Amino acid sequence: METMDTTSYPTLPRLNEPAPDFEADTTFGRVRLSDYRGKWVVMYSHPADFTPVCTTEFMGFAARKPEFDALNVQLLGLSIDSIFSHIAWVNAISEKFGQVTPFPIIADLDMHVSRLYGMIHPKAATTQAVRALFIIDPEGILRLMIYYPMTTGRNIDEIIRVVKALQTADQYHVNTGANWQPNDPVIVSPPRTMDELAARKKDSTLNIKDWYFSTKTLQ
Structure with a gap:
């Protein structure tokens, strides 16, 4: 029987285990994931800057940031575009749509973070990180992973609901x-x-x- 070669497949992070730490450049400067220990982290990837679905998502997350702040949540965006592309894109969103993006966007040009978190899916997009989302708790433990198709934007209400549900489960x-x-x-x-x-x-x-x-x- 022919066996499948899995050597080229990344090892996906697993729920209820430590989220892989990393250091990366962002639109807010150099950060480490562990810098946010003590806070919940919602980290989400988008396929590319200057794309319509991703634009709606960034505006959606940005508009709801006060609600995430109230839940002690740090938002982190990510794509494999450069810092300059990120800056140009969020500036365009501000100018064209009137929405400021008040949280860091990771520039993952070498795809280090994307590979750590299993965001590169060749059948979905050969050169882009897929639309993925991760929730990490204040102890640095990965609590949720959601992957979306390229065509479908995320529901911000559901992400806020899940954070509240996780926090309630932990507290009670x-x-x-x-x-x-x-x-x-x-x-x-x-x-x-x-x-x-x-x-x-x-x-x-x-x-x-x-x-x-x-x-x-x-x-």
Whole structure:
């Protein structure tokens, strides 16, 4: 049987493991990912400067920056374009659309960061980083990865929702269900022993639908 040669494929970062650190030039100067330890990081790549879908995304992230700030989130953009291209592009966005881009954009000309995070997908784009997004927690742990096709822009509402869901899960040691929004009931992990099940049945704060499915409202 013919085997697949995987030597040319990058090793993708994995959830709940340390996000690969890096140092890179950005529109805000030289930065290291570890500079943002203590903050949540939303890092997202775009295929190229001066492209329409990417322009809408950057305007979308920039317009919502106060909401990300309130969640202790640092935004980081990235593409394999140069610093000069990034500066020209954000200047054009400001002049043509009236939207300032108030967060760093990484210039990844050598594709070092793109390869670290598995953003180079030859079948999708031979010379560009695909549309990918990563959420990294304040301890530097990778918590979420989303990859989008070249044709489809991201939903900023969903990214904010996911950050809130992750923060809620961490703070209260709970889970959040499909379409969860702040103030919605949260899901309590299933009991792991018969004693835990017995205790759960006596817990008046829980809405128990079945032995494995219980929700509660956070105060």
